[in-house]
Amino acid sequence: MIETLKLLKGNHLVSIMKDIISIHDFDRDQIEGVLKSAQIMERFIQGTDILEGKILATLFFEPSTRTHLSFESAMKRLGGKVIGFSESSSTSVAKGETLQDTVRITEQYSDIIVIRHPRDGAARLAAEVTSIPVINAGDGTNQHPTQTLLDLYTIQKELGNIDGLTIGMMGDLKYGRTVHSLSCALSWFDVSLQVLSPPGLELPSYITEDLMEKSIDIVEVEDMEDLSVDVLYVTRIQKERFPDLEEYEKVRGSYRITIKTLDHLGEAIILHPLPRVDEIDPEVDTTPNALYFKQAWNGVPVRMALLASALGWDQ
Numbered sequence: 119m120i121e122t123l124k125l126l127k128g129n130h131l132v133s134i135m136k137d138i139i140s141i142h143d144f145d146r147d148q149i150e151g152v153l154k155s156a157q158i159m160e161r162f163i164q165g166t167d168i169l170e171g172k173i174l175a176t177l178f179f180e181p182s183t184r185t186h187l188s189f190e191s192a193m194k195r196l197g198g199k200v201i202g203f204s205e206s207s208s209t210s211v212a213k214g215e216t217l218q219d220t221v222r223i224t225e226q227y228s229d230i231i232v233i234r235h236p237r238d239g240a241a242r243l244a245a246e247v248t249s250i251p252v253i254n255a256g257d258g259t260n261q262h263p264t265q266t267l268l269d270l271y272t273i274q275k276e277l278g279n280i281d282g283l284t285i286g287m288m289g290d291l292k293y294g295r296t297v298h299s300l301s302c303a304l305s306w307f308d309v310s311l312q313v314l315s316p317p318g319l320e321l322p323s324y325i326t327e328d329l330m331e332k333s334i335d336i337v338e339v340e341d342m343e344d345l346s347v348d349v350l351y352v353t354r355i356q357k358e359r360f361p362d363l364e365e366y367e368k369v370r371g372s373y374r375i376t377i378k379t380l381d382h383l384g385e386a387i388i389l390h391p392l393p394r395v396d397e398i399d400p401e402v403d404t405t406p407n408a409l410y411f412k413q414a415w416n417g418v419p420v421r422m423a424l425l426a427s428a429l430g431w432d433q
C-alpha cells in the first residue's frame with residue numbers, strides 16, 4: 119500500500135479540488151493532471167487498497183447505467199465500499215425531504231458523494247451543504263464533468279493528442295449536458311469544432327460565445343456529408359428534457375450513422391456518451407470507427423483517478 123501511494127504521489131496524483139461540479143472549474147493543467155492520473159490508474163485496475171475504509175455514496179435521482187456502475191466499479195477497485203440509491207422514490211425524498219437534508223444525512227454515512235439530479239445546479243447546491251467532497255454525475259442540461267474527462271481521455275489515448283484535432287459534435291446540442299461540458303473543456307485546447315444538430319437543438323449561445331471568445335474556430339454544418347473531422351461526438355436527442363413532446367416528435371430520428379454514411383467519415387473515430395437510441399446503427403459497432411464501448415470502459419480509470427484525488431484532499 120505504501121508503495122502505491124508513493125508511486126501515485128510521485129506521478130502527481132494530487133488533489134484537484136474538493137468538489138467536482140463543473141468543467142468550468144478546471145484549467146488545462148488540471149484536466150491534463152486527471153488524464154495522467156487515469157493512465158496511472160490503469161495499472162491498478164485489478165485492485166488496490168488506497169481507499170480502504172472509505173465509503174462512496176451514490177445518489178442517483180435520474181436513470182444511469184454507465185456513470186453509476188463505473189463509479190461503483192472504480193470505488194471497489196480502489197478498495198472502498200459503496201452505498202446509495204438509484205431510485206429516489208424508495209427514499210425519504212418521496213416523503214418530501216429536501217435535497218439539502220438528503221445530502222446532510224448522507225454525509226453522516228459516507229466520505230464522498232456522487233450525485234445525479236434532473237435539476238441544473240443541484241450538484242453545486244449539494245456541495246454547499248456538506249463538508250465531504252461532492253462529484254457531479256450530471257445535473258439537468260447543465261454539466262457532466264466526469265463524462266468530459268473520460269471523453270478527453272479516450273481521444274488522447276486513441277489519437278495521441280487533443281491539440282490540432284477537428285472535432286465534430288452531432289445531435290442534441292441544446293439539451294445534452296455532455297456536449298456542454300465537452301465544448302467548455304475543449305476551449306483549453308487548440309481544436310476546431312464542427313457542429314451539426316436538428317433545427318432548434320443548436321448549442322446554446324452562451325457556449326458558442328464563450329468558444330468564440332477563446333478563439334475556437336466553430337463551424338455549423340448542415341449535412342453529415344459535409345463533416346470533415348478527426349472525432350465525431352454523437353449524442354441522442356434528450357427526449358426527457360423537452361417541455362413539449364410534440365417538438366420531440368418533429369426531430370426524432372432525424373440523423374443516423376450507418377455503414378453507408380461512414381464513407382464520408384473516413385478514419386474519424388466515433389464517440390457517444392451512450393445510451394444510443396437510433397442515431398448509430400448497431401452495424402457500425404464492429405467498424406474501426408466505433409470507439410464508444412472503449413470510451414465507456416475508460417470511465418473506470420478516470421473515475422478511479424477522481425475518487426482517489428478527491429479523497430486525498432485532507433489527508
Ligand code: ASP
Pocket residue numbers: 256262295296353354356391392393
Ligand atoms: N449518459 C449521458 C448523460 O447522462 C448522455 C445521455 O443521457 O444522453 O448525460
